Amino acid sequence: MLLRLAEERATGALLRDHGTLYLSEGRIVHAESPTAPGVDVLLMAGGRLPRTGWQEAVDKAGARREVARFLVDSGRVGGGEMEICHLGALFDAAFFALAPGSGPTRFRYGVAHWFGTVRPVSAAAVERETLRRRELLDSVWPYASVDTAPVTAREPAPGQSVPRRQRDVLALADGTKSPAAIAWALGRPAFHILLDIRRLAAAGLVDTPQDPLPPPESTGAVPAWVATLSGDPDIALLRRLRDALEATL
Numbered sequence: 171m172l173l174r175l176a177e178e179r180a181t182g183a184l185l186r187d188h189g190t191l192y193l194s195e196g197r198i199v200h201a202e203s204p205t206a207p208g209v210d211v212l213l214m215a216g217g218r219l220p221r222t223g224w225q226e227a228v229d230k231a232g233a234r235r236e237v238a239r240f241l242v243d244s245g246r247v248g249g250g251e252m253e254i255c256h257l258g259a260l261f262d263a264a265f266f267a268l269a270p271g272s273g274p275t276r277f278r279y280g281v282a283h284w285f286g287t288v289r290p291v292s293a294a295a296v297e298r299e300t301l302r303r304r305e306l307l308d309s310v311w312p313y314a315s316v317d318t319a320p321v322t323a324r325e326p327a328p329g330q331s332v333p334r335r336q337r338d339v340l341a342l343a344d345g346t347k348s349p350a351a352i353a354w355a356l357g358r359p360a361f362h363i364l365l366d367i368r369r370l371a372a373a374g375l376v377d378t379p380q381d382p383l384p385p386p387e388s389t390g391a392v393p394a395w396v397a398t399l400s401g402d403p404d405i406a407l408l409r410r411l412r413d414a415l416e417a418t419l
Contacts, residue, residue: 171275172184172296172297173293175196175293179195179196180279181193181195181279183278184267185276188203188267188269189204189263189267189268190267194287197290197293198264198290198292199287201259201260201261202263202283203267203360204350206263206353207262207357209256211354212255212357213247215358216357219247224241227241235284235286238256256289257291262359262361265304265360266360268297311369311371316349316367316378316379317349317368318349319348321345321348321367321376321377322344322376322377323345324375326375335366336375338356339363339370343370343376349364
């Protein structure tokens, strides 16, 4: 439907259960999702824009649908900074809005977002990036259950190092917060948080929940290749193997 609307050069809002895409003459100009922090959160989290500055822009330019232009023209945000931040938020929200199984799709012609246009993106480009991100997540750790379940941290193995940005995620992984909640708390794109969590799960540093769907029939036998592991195994590797086996049994 998105590609058809692009071919029609349609203007309006494409609504799905997990987000909305705004089109202008067939190109995507804005996207939002309850899962993904918006432009305001990304700008304020970095300290670049105070909350009062954002509210002023909405109050003075929201009715004209020129919030982005107001922020740039007033000097609160640089033009290049706005473009980068907005594109990041757009692709982030589009990833969730276009997720498989995201419910029925509806389109409201003529609807425009109050933020305004920064840099339109083709529907084909958004679709390609969305597919690339799904493939990237699965290549890191092919268990989508970690994307929505509360994140529970594990103790690192002796000598196991963790990058700073992933340590920030682990600090909030208290078993109650979802990846989306962590993204909002840190003011980072939600997809980046998913990627960090999948990497942490692959390293054995967060739990991988059991798939709620009935598992396929299995004999419960341990794969033969496990026997070829070294006698001095890496702890993180063993954790990954354990998670993989538990997820299939």
